[in-house]
Amino acid sequence: MERKKRKVGQINASSMADISFLLLIFFLVTTSMNVGTGLSRRLPPPVPDQQKLKSADIKKRNIFILRITNQNEIIAQGEKTDIRQLRQKVIQFIKNENNDPNLPERITEDVPLLGKVTYTKNHIISVETDAEARYQTYIDVQSELVAAYNELRDEFAMQRFGKHYHYLGEDLQRAIQNTFSQRISEVQTENLTKKNNGTH
Amino acid sequence: MPALSTSSLPDIIFMLLFFFMAVTNLKETTYRVRITPPQATQVQKLENKSLIRYIYVGEPLPQYQNSFGSQTCIQLNDAFADVSEIGNYIVSERSAMREEDQNLMTVCIRADKDTPMGVINEIKESLRKVYALKIVYAANQRNRY
Numbered sequence: 001m002e003r004k005k006r007k008v009g010q011i012n013a014s015s016m017a018d019i020s021f022l023l024l025i026f027f028l029v030t031t032s033m034n035v036g037t038g039l040s041r042r043l044p045p046p047v048p049d050q051q052k053l054k055s056a057d058i059k060k061r062n063i064f065i066l067r068i069t070n071q072n073e074i075i076a077q078g079e080k081t082d083i084r085q086l087r088q089k090v091i092q093f094i095k096n097e098n099n100d101p102n103l104p105e106r107i108t109e110d111v112p113l114l115g116k117v118t119y120t121k122n123h124i125i126s127v128e129t130d131a132e133a134r135y136q137t138y139i140d141v142q143s144e145l146v147a148a149y150n151e152l153r154d155e156f157a158m159q160r161f162g163k164h165y166h167y168l169g170e171d172l173q174r175a176i177q178n179t180f181s182q183r184i185s186e187v188q189t190e191n192l193t194k195k196n197n198g199t200h
Numbered sequence: 201m202p203a204l205s206t207s208s209l210p211d212i213i214f215m216l217l218f219f220f221m222a223v224t225n226l227k228e229t230t231y232r233v234r235i236t237p238p239q240a241t242q243v244q245k246l247e248n249k250s251l252i253r254y255i256y257v258g259e260p261l262p263q264y265q266n267s268f269g270s271q272t273c274i275q276l277n278d279a280f281a282d283v284s285e286i287g288n289y290i291v292s293e294r295s296a297m298r299e300e301d302q303n304l305m306t307v308c309i310r311a312d313k314d315t316p317m318g319v320i321n322e323i324k325e326s327l328r329k330v331y332a333l334k335i336v337y338a339a340n341q342r343n344r345y
Contacts, residue, residue, distance in 0.1 A: 016210035024217045031224035037243040038308060038336035046328045068317070131318030135311050136238040138320070139339055143240035150242065 039143055062104040064093045064125045068141060070132035083140050090148040094180075096120050113175040114160065128187045145184060153180050233258035233275050238313035239342035246336060251304050253293050255286065257319060258312035272312075272319050283319075286326045294332070310338040 066086075067075040074081050076089050096103035104123035111117050125145060129138055150165075153176050157165040165173065235258045246252060256275035260268045264280075274281050276289045294302050307327055311320060327335060 013207065013210065017206065017213055020210050020213035020217055024213055024220065027217060027220050027224070031220070036246045036308070036338055037341060038246055038338045039240050039243055040306070040334070040336045043324060043328050043333040043335060045331065045333060129317045129321065131316060131321065133317045134313065135315040135317060135320055136313035138317055139238040139240050139313075139337055142337070143242045143339070146242045 039139065039146065041142070058122070058124060059105070061102055062120075062122045062124055064090065064123065065128065066125060066141065067128045068130060068133045068137055070130040072134050072137040074137070074141060083144060086141065086144045087148045087151070090125065090145060091151060093125075094120055094123055094148065094152060111175060111179055113172060114179060117156075117179055119179060123183060125184045126187060127184060145182070149180060149182050153177065156180065229254070229256075229275075229278055231256065231261065231275070232264055232278070232280060233260055233273055233312070235310055235312045236314075237310065238337075238339050240337075240339035241342050243339050243341050246306075246308065246338075248304070248306075251297075251301055252306045252308050252336070253290065254308045254310055255323060256310050257315050257323070272315055274319070274323070283322045283326055286323060287330045290327065290330050290332045294330075304334075305332065306334045306336055307332050308336045308338055 065077060069075065074083060074086060076086060081089060093103055096106055099106060104120035106118050107121040108116055108118040109121065127141065127145075154165040156176060156179075157163055157168055157172075161168060161172070165176065168176070233256050235256060257272060258275075259265075259270055260273050260280070268280055274283060274286070276285065281289070290305075290307065294305050297305060309320065309323060324335070327333070
């Protein structure tokens with residue numbers, strides 16, 4: 001038998017590029033490139049049981065007591081405070097510009113890179129949260145505290161170096177960060193038992 | 201002038217396509233809990249996605265409420281979990297990481313804004329116990345109150 005030699009026609013591949021382009025664009029559109037945002041904190045390491053009994057000896061003037069009640073009210077130093085005023089109150093407390101004996105003591109220290117700095121070294125902001133309080137209120141408070149510290153650092157950077165904190169070198173930023181470190185301690189109030197768990 | 205050969209164009213585009221497919225991670229955990237993140241004024245972008253492990257907290261979605269109730273629940277990976285399981289989860293996730301990355305691990309707490317603080321505090325307490333001290337509270341940017 002005689003076989004017919006058939007010629008296979010070439011497949012037109014010119015639309016292949018368009019198809020793969022479509023696929024590419026589809027993937028570009030559907031994949032979410034956006035990264036989440038959040039408030040980063042550092043928890044203090046767990047305390048061994050024996051140490052728990054030994055409470056730190058802190059002068060009363062150095063503590064700023066901030067309470068979040070089960071009604072989501074913010075009570076700063078015994079006064080009901082609006083979230084919008086919290087930042088100023090905290091800044092006022094940490095700065096203690098007029099050397100008020102009721103506000104934390106100011107200590108002058110020689111800090112490497114920064115020179116002589118007068119700051120309230122031993123202040124502590126104690127946040128007591130009721131177990132029934134809403135998470136949103138807690139985040140509001142945390143965020144305002146972070147904002148207060150950021151403002152202080154920026155102000156110091158402006159005074160000392162005439163530059164915003166963000167524009168300083170990494171070393172200087174770290175030095176300022178260590179000097180104006182966040183001294184926040186967290187307490188959860190729950191049926192009269194107090195658990196101590198702080199954040200730095 | 202001879203026509204420009206476009207025969208290699210599909211291959212180039214396919215390569216691009218595969219590159220994007222490999223780089224973006226499509227795997228997103230399906231939420232079993234309802235989460236509306238809280239808003240905060242001072243938020244930062246989450247960096248190093250591969251070092252972040254998530255803990256989801258919120259009320260179960262309607263389809264799970266029959267079996268799990270409507271109380272605030274914790275979700276780890278794709279399953280509901282108890283607070284006591286967080287420690288083990290973190291330890292096993294951490295040991296699966298490369299050694300130099302282990303102390304860079306960040307735990308992101310993605311909680312609904314109406315979660316009672318008692319639950320959050322319990323989570324924080326169990327994270328402290330396993331030395332997972334770097335945490336992030338997932339929150340959206342808020343411009344004013």
